[in-house]
Ligand SMILES: Cc1cc2ncn([C@H]3O[C@H](COP(=O)(O)O)[C@@H](O)[C@H]3O)c2cc1C
């Protein structure tokens with residue numbers, strides 16, 4: 127199926143099942159709404175899976191999109207692109223933060239070479255495999271000087287993410303966590319955030335993996351130049367924006383979010399880069415938001431703004447800014463606890479306690495009368 131046809135499959139989550147899930151929560155023998163965001167998440171999961179009695183999140187896959195960025199030559203990062211490969215290979219042998227965290231909560235990690243500036247890994251269409259070869263190109267072009275990629279390559283990256291979700295769902299995974307590895311990827315992410323949120327470049331740009339004051343100044347200048355170059359272009363639809371200012375890792379993640387909506391499976395945002403990728407998905411398909419969950423608030427300056435712009439609420443703050451999928455992995459046990467309470471807890475009736483009255487709802491009904 128081609129990309130446009132796949133995107134037409136996206137429909138909102140099932141509101142009736144969400145209502146039923148809410149009613150089930152309200153029947154449980156505890157104060158109404160007292161598990162807050164855990165309850166909201168489970169309600170949304172009911173709408174995604176389409177049956178409020180069949181919510182499960184037993185098998186989680188973390189997909190880490192790995193790609194390099196030509197803009198690194200502008201001095202916008204502390205390290206160079208060779209680090210992408212070193213860290214990506216560390217995902218396969220529990221030598222990176224997220225691989226260790228994933229192991230401790232039983233999540234399978236799928237690193238994907240979607241655009242690393244490296245030799246091509248042996249071809250494999252079969253999952254699991256150490257590093258999946260979905261390479262489009264050896265890194266992007268320098269966005270300060272030219273578009274990161276062609277529109278065709280951009281659509282290819284989106285499709286790679288979408289198809290991967292389809293493959294993983296077929297293998298029995300019922301939730302996807304997103305992650306990325308790509309030295310320099312906070313620079314295109316800041317450019318996209320600034321354009322899509324219509325916020326000053328300074329607000330959208332942070333120190334990434336660690337930059338001096340001078341480095342941050344260089345990065346802000348590079349982002350401004352890249353945006354000015356794009357704004358000089360005639361064609362400004364979403365795909366051309368993504369091709370100009372994106373990255374293979376970022377757009378691969380955007381594909382994962384779209385894939386979640388197409389294949390009806392929840393997809394978790396990680397940090398700053400991942401939030402930008404999610405925002406891009408909602409610009410392509412606004413309905414995809416029903417399938418997207420925020421995890422934490424990245425410490426990058428636009429972290430909170432992005433989650434708010436998506437209309438989501440994060441589970442934790444935590445002051446993390448690592449990427450790789452670390453934040454997404456960190457909240458999976460929380461969501462699982464929500465599901466466990468939802469499916470296992472006794473009702474007011476079973477506990478022989480009189481049902482609670484929803485005074486908030488009553489007051490709202492009164493106001494509406
Ligand atoms: C050793 C190392 C491991 C990482 N793991 C994630 N990132 C994070 O930092 C990068 C983005 O920051 P910037 O745009 O400043 O390069 C991404 O690869 C992101 O995943 C890392 C960065 C480094 C250096």
Ligand SMILES: O=C(O)c1cccnc1
Nearest residue numbers: 334397398424447448449
């Ligand atoms: O929040 C993130 O995802 C992030 C921030 C800085 C560097 N790498 C990742």
